[in-house]
Amino acid sequence: MPRPLRVAIVGAGPAGIYAADALLKSDTAAEPGVSIDIFERMPAPFGLIRYGVAPDHPRIKGIITALHQVLDKPQVRLFGHVNYGTDVHLDDLRSFYDAVVFSTGAMFDRELRIPGVELDGSFGAADFASWYDGHPDVPRTWDLSAGKVAVLGVGNVALDVARILAKTAEELLPTEIPANVHEGLKANKAVEVHVFGRRGPAQAKFSPMELRELDHSPNIEVIVNPEDIDYDEGSIAERRKNKQTDMVAKTLENWAIRDVGDRPHKLFLHFFESPVEILGEDGRVVGLRTERTELDGTGNVTGTGRTTDWDVSSVYRAVGYLSDELPKLPWDTVSGTVPDEGGRVMEGEEHMASTYVTGWIRRGPVGLIGHTKGDANETVANLLADFAAGRLLTPSHPEEDAVVAFLEGKGVTYTTWDGWYKLDAAEKALGESQGRERVKLVEREEMLRASGAID
Ligand SMILES: Cc1cc2nc3c(=O)[nH]c(=O)nc-3n(C[C@H](O)[C@H](O)[C@H](O)COP(=O)(O)OP(=O)(O)OC[C@H]3O[C@@H](n4cnc5c(N)ncnc54)[C@H](O)[C@@H]3O)c2cc1C
Ligand SMILES: NC(=O)c1ccc[n+]([C@@H]2O[C@H](COP(=O)([O-])OP(=O)(O)OC[C@H]3O[C@@H](n4cnc5c(N)ncnc54)[C@H](OP(=O)(O)O)[C@@H]3O)[C@@H](O)[C@H]2O)c1
Numbered sequence: 001m002p003r004p005l006r007v008a009i010v011g012a013g014p015a016g017i018y019a020a021d022a023l024l025k026s027d028t029a030a031e032p033g034v035s036i037d038i039f040e041r042m043p044a045p046f047g048l049i050r051y052g053v054a055p056d057h058p059r060i061k062g063i064i065t066a067l068h069q070v071l072d073k074p075q076v077r078l079f080g081h082v083n084y085g086t087d088v089h090l091d092d093l094r095s096f097y098d099a100v101v102f103s104t105g106a107m108f109d110r111e112l113r114i115p116g117v118e119l120d121g122s123f124g125a126a127d128f129a130s131w132y133d134g135h136p137d138v139p140r141t142w143d144l145s146a147g148k149v150a151v152l153g154v155g156n157v158a159l160d161v162a163r164i165l166a167k168t169a170e171e172l173l174p175t176e177i178p179a180n181v182h183e184g185l186k187a188n189k190a191v192e193v194h195v196f197g198r199r200g201p202a203q204a205k206f207s208p209m210e211l212r213e214l215d216h217s218p219n220i221e222v223i224v225n226p227e228d229i230d231y232d233e234g235s236i237a238e239r240r241k242n243k244q245t246d247m248v249a250k251t252l253e254n255w256a257i258r259d260v261g262d263r264p265h266k267l268f269l270h271f272f273e274s275p276v277e278i279l280g281e282d283g284r285v286v287g288l289r290t291e292r293t294e295l296d297g298t299g300n301v302t303g304t305g306r307t308t309d310w311d312v313s314s315v316y317r318a319v320g321y322l323s324d325e326l327p328k329l330p331w332d333t334v335s336g337t338v339p340d341e342g343g344r345v346m347e348g349e350e351h352m353a354s355t356y357v358t359g360w361i362r363r364g365p366v367g368l369i370g371h372t373k374g375d376a377n378e379t380v381a382n383l384l385a386d387f388a389a390g391r392l393l394t395p396s397h398p399e400e401d402a403v404v405a406f407l408e409g410k411g412v413t414y415t416t417w418d419g420w421y422k423l424d425a426a427e428k429a430l431g432e433s434q435g436r437e438r439v440k441l442v443e444r445e446e447m448l449r450a451s452g453a454i455d
Helices: 014-024 047-051 063-071 090-096 125-132 156-166 179-186 208-216 233-241 243-257 371-388 400-410 417-432 444-450
Strands: 005-010 034-040 076-080 099-102 122-124 148-152 192-196 220-224 265-270 273-281 284-295 301-310 314-317 344-347 350-357
Touching: 005 014, 005 090, 014 034, 014 047, 014 063, 014 371, 047 063, 063 076, 076 400, 076 417, 090 099, 090 400, 099 371, 122 125, 125 156, 125 179, 125 314, 148 156, 156 192, 156 208, 156 265, 156 314, 192 273, 192 284, 208 220, 208 243, 220 243, 233 243, 273 301, 284 314, 344 371, 350 371, 417 444
Parallel strands: 005 034, 005 099, 034 076, 099 350, 122 314, 148 192, 148 314, 192 265, 220 265
Antiparallel strands: 273 284, 284 301, 344 350
């Protein structure tokens, strides 16, 4: 009797779940069948959809509903609260599975190397997003005492951070934010949020819809300085080539020429201001120094030497995410990703047998949830080609019970897909008691208990 192809997926974010979906939809799923185990370090699945996507984006959070259908399939098991590198290692996975797909994404802040980043009041956007999204592994409180705040970077994460800071706690209450986050936001003193791009409007990485959304809050006045609207040949070419860039630039132009209204919270979008130093006094942020830049003809900028000090007392660095290096896998220190060819993990010129990678850990921390689907399809196509060609390693214990016995033998507490249903129900019940759709549980122990993993 041929046995099913056994695949381990490490990371239950969208990339990992789309990889499972691609495996289930392949010919191999029919004959001789596939059997997939997903290992996830958090007690709950869904990666950055749960712990990155902003709480006031319920439509995007709703992608979870589509991903549910994959995890509902009988060929897929979830082992949550299991960390690759401590609870389970590469050699363990090799002994249970024909192939391992790593889809561990990114959850940390990329470093910004300017003086002052270590000061109190200087925050990473990833840490802040983890806080407002109720991640169990970050502090429960957040210092929101600053009246004037700077956000560095002009990508969608910067927009999320600026919007959450500029909205009122009551605007965010109908979302799934946990009680500690609502309490924290009630104390938010921010009335001015200054977002800084080091290049121009045509180089902003905002999505047009996310940008326009800033203007939808009755509490946020978005302000653009007309002097910050500038394009060179490179910018013009980019606007012609890319419809989204053009839409973003047009929105910014419209905001630059309109009258400033009287909504209480001012959100300034500045361009051509490159952060050079976070200013401090007694270990705390008291300002931000930026250098004015100008376009060089190609869409890049050069410094002018003219600096401005901005009177802000918190600085959020939204200059990109960073992945965690994975034990026993090769690592590209420049891109912060696992080197690959078509999703096959590469050690120099060689494919590391039976080892694959997909999503942000493969591509780097750029792109939308939808983009991880195509990425997963490519990786899985190559995995299946290797399977068909007989290139996969043979595991010593491919039977499904073996990994369960291994985890239990090691005393690893794990959550299951059935456990997610229980946690989901518990969060919805908590929400219902407050007239809200869901309220997230934050503490790991509470999550484990609600999932039925511990008593
Ligand atoms: C703040 C923020 C907001 C975003 N908002 C949107 C949005 O509104 N719309 C949109 O389309 N895109 C959004 N994105 C982009 C989107 O989140 C990513 O494209 C997508 O999540 C990448 O998927 P992934 O599966 O590669 O990684 P992730 O979503 O990061 O998933 C990786 C998973 O692997 C797990 N993991 C990591 N290490 C280990 C380990 N050692 N062992 C076991 N498990 C591990 C993690 O816990 C996580 O669950 C946002 C991104 C950020 C950062
Ligand atoms: N709602 C959504 O759809 C949503 C929400 C959040 C995130 N996402 C996606 O998630 C991905 C990651 O988003 P992101 O915002 O983290 O990354 P991003 O889109 O790459 O934006 C990073 C920003 O940081 C700037 N930056 C980098 N280094 C800098 C430095 N040293 N000094 C000043 N500025 C610097 C970049 O400017 P330069 O261009 O000049 O380098 C850029 O403006 C993106 O694909 C994004 O679209 C989507």
